[in-house]
Amino acid sequence: TAEQFDTGALAGKTVYITAGPTREPIDPVRYISNHSSGKMGYALAEAAVDAGARVRLISGPVNLPAPARMERVMVQTAEEMLAASLDGIEGCDIFIASAAVADYRPTSVAEHKIKKGAEEIMELHLVKNPDIVATVAARADKPFTVGFAAETQDLIDYARSKLKRKHLDLIVANDVSQPGIGFNSNENAVTLVGRDATLTLPQTSKRQLASQLIRHIAEQYTKTR
Ligand code: CTP
Ligand code: CA
Numbered sequence: 001t002a003e004q005f006d007t008g009a010l011a012g013k014t015v016y017i018t019a020g021p022t023r024e025p026i027d028p029v030r031y032i033s034n035h036s037s038g039k040m041g042y043a044l045a046e047a048a049v050d051a052g053a054r055v056r057l058i059s060g061p062v063n064l065p066a067p068a069r070m071e072r073v074m075v076q077t078a079e080e081m082l083a084a085s086l087d088g089i090e091g092c093d094i095f096i097a098s099a100a101v102a103d104y105r106p107t108s109v110a111e112h113k114i115k116k117g118a119e120e121i122m123e124l125h126l127v128k129n130p131d132i133v134a135t136v137a138a139r140a141d142k143p144f145t146v147g148f149a150a151e152t153q154d155l156i157d158y159a160r161s162k163l164k165r166k167h168l169d170l171i172v173a174n175d176v177s178q179p180g181i182g183f184n185s186n187e188n189a190v191t192l193v194g195r196d197a198t199l200t201l202p203q204t205s206k207r208q209l210a211s212q213l214i215r216h217i218a219e220q221y222t223k224t225r
Helices: 002-007 039-050 078-086 132-137 155-165 206-224
Strands: 014-019 024-027 030-032 054-059 071-074 094-097 104-106 126-128 144-151 170-175 187-194 198-205
Touching (some): 014 039, 014 078, 024 104, 039 054, 039 206, 054 078, 094 132, 144 155, 144 206, 155 187, 187 206
Parallel strands (some): 014 094, 054 071, 144 170
Antiparallel strands (some): 104 126, 170 187
């Protein structure tokens, strides 16, 4: 509502959120992707709007309806997600990278459907995709930048090294080895890792968690500006 826009923790702020998987084509009928549902990113986008922000949701292919009250840009590949992320970035105050971006894409996309050969082994050559959140955080006019780290081991150590390597302001660490949370689930539990403090948010619905995360992100953002 207009009242929330005037008084929310993110009133007047522009927030970009990447969400869902990317899809990297191999040929006209095949691709490489992952099981990201996009639910966490979409929940964050809703929570950011509730907090008064103007939101651009940059989404890979997901089975979720277009949310109201925000701009949604649908993309397929990591390169398209990067382009949509850099579009208007100079006006972005907070960038939240919840997307599960494919780390690699096929070096080339076959023009026609690849036929099964006689060989038992077939090799696919892959090239590294651009790192979207690191590209955003490397800018001189960088927004307050939040990443996610989905790990199956050494959660906090890996999260902390990603925070530093990608020059993030905050990272949301997610233990995806635990059943019932994270990828494709409706619930999640995370640890927020900042430059000098960590905070654990216990398991709850992605919707609940999203509003807690947005509250902490808004708080940290306000402190650093
Ligand atoms: N990310 C991104 N662009 C990429 C890869 C990752 O923006 N090409 C972002 C994700 O959205 C997430 C953060 O970087 O916010 C960490 O992603 P993750 O896959 O955990 O890290 P990687 O650096 O790809 O390392 P690895 O997969 O080897 O753990
Ligand atoms: Ca990765």
